[in-house]
Amino acid sequence: xxxxxxxxxxxxxxxxxxxxxxxxxxxxxxxxxxxxxxxxxxxxxxxxxxxxxxxxxxxxxxxxxxxxxxxxxxxxxxxxxxxxxxxxxxxxxxxxxxxxxxxxxxxxxxxxxxxxxxxxxxxxxxxxxxxxxxxxxxxxxxxxxxxxxxxxxxxxxxxxxxxxxxxxxxxxxxxxxxxxxxxxxxxxxxxxxxxxxxxxxxxxxxxxxxxxxxxxxxxxxxxxxxxxxxxxxxxxxxxxxxxxxxxxxxxxxxxxxxx
Amino acid sequence: xxxxxxxxxxxxxxxxxxxxxxxxxxxxxxxxxxxxxxxxxxxxxxxxxxxxxxxxxxxxxxxxxxxxxxxxxxxxxxxxxxxxxxxxxxxxxxxxxxxxxxxxxxxxxxxxxxxxxxxxxxxxxxxxxxxxxxxxxxxxxxxxxxxxxxxxxxxxxxxxxxxxxxxxxxxxxxxxxxxxxxxxxxxxxxxxxxxxxxxxxxxxxxxxxxxxxxxxxxxxxxxxxxxxxxxxxxxxxxxxxxxxxxxxxxxxxxxxxxxxxxxxxxxxxxxxxxxxxxxxxxxxxxxxxxxxxxxxxxxxxxxxxxxxxxxxxxxxxxxxxxxxxxxxxxxxxxxxxxxxxxxxxxxxxxxxxxxxxxxxxxxxxxxxxxxxxxxxxxxxx
Numbered sequence: 001x002x003x004x005x006x007x008x009x010x011x012x013x014x015x016x017x018x019x020x021x022x023x024x025x026x027x028x029x030x031x032x033x034x035x036x037x038x039x040x041x042x043x044x045x046x047x048x049x050x051x052x053x054x055x056x057x058x059x060x061x062x063x064x065x066x067x068x069x070x071x072x073x074x075x076x077x078x079x080x081x082x083x084x085x086x087x088x089x090x091x092x093x094x095x096x097x098x099x100x101x102x103x104x105x106x107x108x109x110x111x112x113x114x115x116x117x118x119x120x121x122x123x124x125x126x127x128x129x130x131x132x133x134x135x136x137x138x139x140x141x142x143x144x145x146x147x148x149x150x151x152x153x154x155x156x157x158x159x160x161x162x163x164x165x166x167x168x169x170x171x172x173x174x175x176x177x178x179x180x181x182x183x184x185x186x187x188x189x190x191x192x193x194x195x196x197x198x199x200x201x202x203x204x205x206x207x208x209x210x211x212x213x214x215x216x217x218x219x220x221x222x223x224x225x226x227x228x229x230x231x232x233x234x235x236x237x238x239x240x241x242x243x244x245x246x247x248x249x250x251x252x253x254x255x256x257x258x259x
Numbered sequence: 260x261x262x263x264x265x266x267x268x269x270x271x272x273x274x275x276x277x278x279x280x281x282x283x284x285x286x287x288x289x290x291x292x293x294x295x296x297x298x299x300x301x302x303x304x305x306x307x308x309x310x311x312x313x314x315x316x317x318x319x320x321x322x323x324x325x326x327x328x329x330x331x332x333x334x335x336x337x338x339x340x341x342x343x344x345x346x347x348x349x350x351x352x353x354x355x356x357x358x359x360x361x362x363x364x365x366x367x368x369x370x371x372x373x374x375x376x377x378x379x380x381x382x383x384x385x386x387x388x389x390x391x392x393x394x395x396x397x398x399x400x401x402x403x404x405x406x407x408x409x410x411x412x413x414x415x416x417x418x419x420x421x422x423x424x425x426x427x428x429x430x431x432x433x434x435x436x437x438x439x440x441x442x443x444x445x446x447x448x449x450x451x452x453x454x455x456x457x458x459x460x461x462x463x464x465x466x467x468x469x470x471x472x473x474x475x476x477x478x479x480x481x482x483x484x485x486x487x488x489x490x491x492x493x494x495x496x497x498x499x500x501x502x503x504x505x506x507x508x509x510x511x512x513x514x515x516x517x518x519x520x521x522x523x524x525x526x527x528x529x530x531x532x533x534x535x536x537x538x539x540x541x542x543x544x545x546x547x548x549x550x551x552x553x554x555x556x557x558x559x560x561x562x563x564x565x566x567x568x569x570x571x572x573x574x575x576x577x578x579x580x581x582x583x584x585x586x587x588x589x590x591x592x593x594x595x596x597x598x599x600x601x602x603x604x605x606x607x608x609x610x611x612x613x614x615x616x617x618x619x620x621x622x623x624x625x626x627x628x629x630x631x632x633x634x635x636x637x638x639x640x
Contacts, residue, residue, distance in 0.1 A: 066469050069634040092471040101469065102462040106273055118265035119470040163466075 006171055006202040007042035007065070011074035014060055034060040036226035037074070042204055042219070047197050049217030049234075050206040051247065057226035058206035059098070062175045065204065066096040078171055092120065095164040098175035105149035109140050109159045112148070113166060120167035127166070134162045138188065154185035161192065172196060174205040178212060190216055210244045222247060224254040262472040266480025270454065274488050284449050284488065288442070289495030296503035304506075313354035313389030316344055321363040324400060331392050348380050354389040355379040367404055425602075430508075432601035433575055436593040438500060439493070440571040443532060444564060446492030447539040450485050456547035456556035465637065475628035478544075482624050486540045490533055497532075520600075527599050527609065534616035535592040539567070541623025548630045548637075585611040588619045 015031040023030055035057045042048035050058045063069045065076055067087035075082050081089040103112055110131075117127040135141040138158040148156060157180075165172070177193065178186040193203055193216055207213055213220055213234070220237055222230040229250045230237065237246055274280055316337040317328065328334060335353065337344060344356045356378040360366060366373040375397060379390035411418045421429075458464040467477060542563050550556035567589060574593035577584065585591040591612040598604050630636045 068465065068468060069638065088471050088473065091469055094469070096469045100462055101466040103466060104273065104458070104461075104463045106277065111272070115265065115269050116470065118268075119262055119467070119472050121261060121471075 004044040005041045006044045006079055007048070007204060008077045009038055009040050009061075009065075009074075010076065012038040012061065012064060012071050012076060013073035014057075014064060014069070014071050033226050035064070035071070038223070038226070038228055039074075040221050040228060040231050042202060044202050045197060045200050046218040047193060047203045047205065047216050049213040049220045050204065050223060051208070051210070051213050051220050051243075052206075052223040053208060053251070056223045058208075058223060059175055060226075061223070062096075062098070062173050062204070062206055066094060066173050067091055068096075092167065093169055093171055095167070095169040095172045096175075097161060097164045097173065097177065099179060100175075101160070101164075103148055103156070103160060103163060106147060108145045108147055109135070109162070110144040112159065112163050116163050117166045122167055130166065130168065134165070137192070138162055154181055157181055157185060158188065161189065170201060172201060172203045174203060176207055177205055178207075178209065210242075210247065214238065214243050222250050224251055227254065229254045260476075262476045263480040263483070266467075266472070266477060267484040270481065270484035270488075273454075274450070274484075284446070284492050285495050288446070288492060289497075289499035292496055292499035293503045296500065297506040300503065300506035300508065311385065313385050313392065315355040315357055315389055315393070316353060317357045317359070319359040319361050319363060321359055323364050324396065327396050327400075328393070331396070332389065345378055348378055348386060351380075351383055351386070354383070354386040355393065357393055428600060428602050432597045435600050436574040436596040437571040439497060439528075439532065439596055440535070440567055440589070440593055442496040442500070443489065443493040443536050444539055444567050446496065447485070447489040447536060447543055448560060449492070450488045451540055451543040452547050452553050452556045452560070454481065454485055454547075455544050456550045456553045459548065459550075459637065460552045464631075468631065468637065473628075474631040475625065477631055478624045478627035482537065482540050482544060482620070482627065485544070486533070486536045489536045489540055493532060493536065524599050524604070527604065528596055530613060531592050531595045531599075531609075531616075534613055534620070535589060537620035538588050538616055538623065539563075541620050541627065544627050545623060545630065548627060580608075582608065582611070586615050588616055591615060 012035050013033070014035040015033040018026065018030060018032050026032075038057075038061060040048075050061060052058050060069070064071050065078065065083060067083050067090050070084065075084045077083070078090050079093055081093065083090050107115070113131050113135075114127065117131075122130070132141075135144055138161070140155075140158060140162060143151060143155060148159065151159070172193075174193070177189050181189065190212065193205070196203060197218075205216070217234050219231070219233050220243075221228055222237075230246075234243070237243060240246075241249075274284075312331070312333045314333045314335055317334050318337065320328070320334070337356075339347070341356065341358075344353065347353045348356060356376075358376040358378075360373045360375070363373055363375075377390055377393050380386040381390070455464070468474075543560060546559045546563060547553075547556045550559050570587075570590040570593050573590055574597045577594065580594050584594060585608045591608070595609055595612045598608070
């Protein structure tokens with residue numbers, strides 16, 4: 001295990017206000033705690049997986065790390081930069097990929113690559129070189145001048161990935177990387193993540209697909225109801241049984257213990 | 260600064276590379292206004308020219324009125340009974356039946372009050388115009404025979420000291436602020452809602468929020484680029500309107516001379532327009548950023564539209580505005596435009612207007628930047 005820590009999450013907490021009617025249903029509870037005192041560390045050059053059922057708080061956690069939303073309490077440091085006190089500093093270091101962030105349909109992959117390079121202040125020669133490599137890697141060169149509106153879901157996802165790494169970030173946040181993709185495109189994506197790791201990048205991804213976690217992740221944090229219930233290397237977690245069975249144990253423990 | 264430029268470039272690319280958008284936002288409004296107004300002008304003109312002389316029956320035509328009446332009406336010999344004549348009026352065969360008492364001239368001289376009957380059909384344009392022609396001829400004749408004093412009777416004196424330039428300046432100072440404000444607003448609405456509420460709805464603005472671009476730069480870039488596009492749209496409508504005015508007003512007797520204004524006037528108007536568009540874009544951008552969708556934004560902009568309308572209307576009624584009014588954004592713009600059109604331009608109010616508007620627009624862009632920073636606003640679903 002590497003000693004360099006790239007991500008340090010400390011007592012992260014985030015809650016949302018419930019609608020009035022829901023408050024009554026929940027017996028006067030005004031808020032829903034999405035992330036509850038979450039702490040963990042991820043290291044340089046590893047793929048860290050956040051595993052949990054739908055609604056466990058994975059997406060909220062990643063959004064906080066990507067500085068799209070602010071935590072109510074706690075902090076997270078990416079490469080030593082706080083997401084709370086220096087979000088601009090964090091944004092230059094990360095690549096964030098999620099199906100919620102869309103690209104404008106009207107533009108071509110080529111235009112979008114240049115536009116986002118400009119926003120990240122990437123010098124032109126570096127940009128052109130990077131574009132050539134990435135477009136070739138994902139086969140985008142074949143449709144570089146086709147408007148996004150006319151591309152398939154898989155092609156769009158590839159363009160999204162490429163655009164999110166125009167500035168060659170050291171830390172990549174990936175929310176549900178293979179959701180809604182066919183097996184071929186999904187494989188391109190997972191292969192690319194492995195390549196990034198090989199190139200020394202650090203990745204945190206969230207997923208509810210165990211096979212994906214088993215295939216890719218070095219270490220896994222399991223969250224249930226906004227709380228971290230397990231954190232270990234994949235090898236340690238799957239020492240006795242499959243990740244899926246292990247998860248069921250953890251889940252019933254967490255939910256049973258609370259009820 | 261580089262980021263602001265990148266945002267502006269992207270907004271321009273989004274707009275100008277889309278032929279349909281350029282067509283509907285910039286070319287269409289001006290062209291439509293020009294075509295429609297010119298057509299209206301042509302139609303009213305042809306109505307004025309084509310109106311045929313009304314056909315009337317006149318019984319006991321007095322000598323004193325014969326020449327006048329026959330010059331404006333076609334007087335036909337009555338060969339039918341009065342009842343049949345009335346029937347003909349209803350059917351539109353003739354337009355009026357005028358019955359003078361016998362010896363009308365003698366009666367008027369002897370201070371008797373003779374009665375004239377005019378039968379007409381008010382649901383027919385020619386018939387009612389026949390009626391009013393006869394009435395006005397009779398009225399002026401009545402004044403002539405019971406003459407106590409004359410008003411503006413000399414033939415060779417020009418009593419209305421306003422030349423056609425000042426008349427058109429007056430009319431334009433009433434009409435132009437109102438029309439300009441509405442045109443600017445509609446130009447802004449069409450581009451701003453799409454670019455901010457639309458981008459929010461489609462999730463493309465969030466992609467920009469994870470880049471290291473400052474929120475304030477994003478807000479400024481959006482406001483500047485959208486304002487430029489909105490100004491183009493407004494200019495297009497304005498040019499269409501101005502070019503169609505001579506045709507539109509040709510039937511009204513007021514001669515429009517745009518040469519009454521110099522280059523400075525037009526530059527002044529243009530500057531006021533730009534500062535106002537900045538405010539509109541800022542206001543609409545804030546409403547759009549708050550709305551969850553373009554549809555919702557369309558509903559929420561109603562107050563902005565009403566305020567703009569009120570300001571535009573106010574400029575018609577406030578003839579000598581106090582200097583304080585120039586500190587109210589938008590209202591000051593309409594007052595400035597009105598003053599420029601009326602030829603009563605003064606430097607101080609103009610300077611105040613520009614400063615107030617630019618400061619106000621800057622505040623709006625700061626507010627927009629703050630909104631872009633708020634997760635509650637940008638990510639509420």
